[in-house]
Amino acid sequence: MIPLDAVEFLGGPVQFTEEVPVAVRWRMAHAVEQAEVLLSTDPKHETVLERIANGEMVIAAPTVPGDNLLEAVELMDTLWGFGGWEVTQTHDSLRVYLLEETYELLDAIGTGSSEEIREELGDLLLQVLFHSRIAQARGDFVVDDVASTLVAKLVHRSPHLADQAVGPIDIAHQERAWEQRKATEKARRSCVDGIAMGLPALALAEKVLTRSAKAGLPEDLVPEALKVVHLGGPASAEEELRKATLAFVAHIRSAEDAAEQARAERRPLYAKQWRQYWPTRE
Structure with missing residues (x-):
């Protein structure tokens, strides 16, 4: 320019x-x-x-945030244009790299090194550009669509952006507004909808417990297998926790389905709906 x-x-x-x-x-x-x-x-x-x-006059366009992002997008296009290894990749084949780069970023955050964090963020950005370029080749979307979707989401979920008042934002109000607007966007039927079931077992269990607690599930209905993890046993603790969490998710969905059916039939509901429709356990 x-x-x-x-x-x-x-x-x-x-x-x-x-x-x-x-x-x-x-x-x-x-x-x-x-x-x-x-x-x-x-x-x-x-x-x-x-x-x-030598003292020659310089006329330069002012730099703005994002200039180098555009350069990165152009570089991705150039790499793609060579028709080499890049064009043989798919969303699925890149999964392992995406996961690896994510964990490397987490390690860098753990060290507190700004240089390492910057480098690993760049590697993660490459994955975003790569997946976007694959989608572009398939005619699905382009990287600009990814950015515009993010902007639209942030604007919708952050009503304070339209508020011209100067001053600190009430964080509790900000979080409530974010969750309320997120709920209207997603229109999720279940409190566990939208959770990535491919999360590591511990992270998955924590996410499910957080969501179910917000939905009003009593603490005593949470299985013991999700509260205590035993290491060193004959079975994989990771796999056992995952199985217990997925079974818990199935119970939650079953209770929600039963409660929804009762509402549709206009049957009376107890105050604690979770207990009424919770599957019986031995």
């Missing part, structure tokens, strides 16, 4: 640094190897630095 102040200097011979896209060069009537005017997109290029050192 050429600054307006630079337009008057581009009518004559123009020199380019090698990274400037060919499409840009073609738009210039007088592209030459040596010229008084140099057009570059690399502020650290040797020729650029040499000219600045």
Whole structure:
């Protein structure tokens, strides 16, 4: 994007640094190897630095947040254009890399190293760009659709964005507004809808317990297998916890279905609906 102040200097011979896209060069009537005017997109290029050192005037477009994101998107497109390893990948084949990069970011956060966090965030961003490019090739969506969906979600769930008042935001009010608007978006039938069942067993159990508690499930109806994990036994603690959690989710859905059917038939309900429709256990 050429600054307006630079337009008057581009009518004559123009020199380019090698990274400037060919499409840009073609738009210039007088592209030459040596010229008084140099057009570059690399502020650290040797020729650029040499000219600045000689005291030449610099006209540059102001940088804005996201400039380098656009460069990353263009680089992903370039890699895809080579038709190499990248184009052989699918959403499914990249799952292992997405999971690995996520855990590496968590490790970096654990160390507290800003440089490591920045690097791992970049690796995770690559996964977002990669999946978006795969979707684009399939005609599903493009990376801009991913960004616009995120923006729309944040705007809808953050009503304070429209509030011009200056001052600290009440966090409790902010969280309530977020959850209320999220509920209207998703229109979920069950309190456990939307939970990623592929989460590690402990994270999955915690998520299910949090959701069920918010829905009003009494604490004493939570199975002991979700409260206590025994390590070192003959079976895998991870797998046992996952099985217990999935069974608990099935009980929750069953109770919700029964309660919904009772409401549809206009049968009287007890105050504690969970107990009334909770599956009996030995």
